[in-house]
Amino acid sequence: MSGAHVLLLAGTAEAAELATRLHQRDVRVTASFAGRTRGTRELPCAVRVGGFGGVHGLVAALHDGGFDLLVDATHPFAARMPHHAAAAAETAGVPRLRVLRPPWRAGAGDRWDDVEDLAGAARRLTEVGARRVLLTVGRYDLEAFTGLPGGDGIRFVVRSIEVPEPLPLAGATVVTARGPFAVEGELRLLAEHGIDTLVTKNSGADATAAKLTAAREAGVRVVMVRRPEPPPGPRVETVDEALDWVARGGEAHQTVV
């Protein structure tokens, strides 16, 4: 492996695996977390927590830390960090790679409604006459659903890793759970709450894909929020490809989009 010092923007399962495997290969790696979720930072490598203070802060961090490579393995719905990473890497002259797992794709028997964003998801719930909705969008993305009819209208079940505090949806039921999830449990959850519509962001994660199989089997509609557009530049889908990129010292041999 290369003797490079890697700054790894973390927050996903791929980032955790990449950090571990780079560390095992004696690559110097520092994993960076935004610091929004507890209990996800037990990594063998060096760890830093908290924002950099925008593009300028990240440029300074790249210089000050003596980093040779920047790997952006943030979540597919991280809307700002990938753009900051792209701009900072260019300014600092540090090769950057985006690790972005493929999105989920609808198959036979799926009832999916693709929507542009969370506001679109909220509108679609009204349009389709949803009554009992399972929201798996994450605790920071509940605001978009607050303007919808309450009372005898839509009833929400919110599933998130940590309890949303405050909970912006009055009367919603909260289920806390951390993946991976299995189809059987997801079917039970849908049945227990009489769910007719599931709202999810298209994260593409294996650990949370069982809800889509369960929705198909139970005939539950899925309102699927599309991902934000990533910045142009080198991109891979898997940890293996990212390891290869690091081993080559950030050579631009992968897809440039």
Ligand code: NAP
């Ligand atoms: P975001 O909109 O792209 O980022 C907001 C700000 O948080 C960034 O401008 C940056 O602050 C800081 N930040 C984000 N990722 C960071 C990292 N890895 N290390 C240091 N600072 C980071 O992203 P977000 O949606 O708020 O998500 C925050 C983190 O949670 C991301 O790392 C992401 O991977 C993870 N996550 C997000 C989701 C989701 O659905 N959005 C789901 C699971 C995990 P500065 O500008 O100050 O540098």
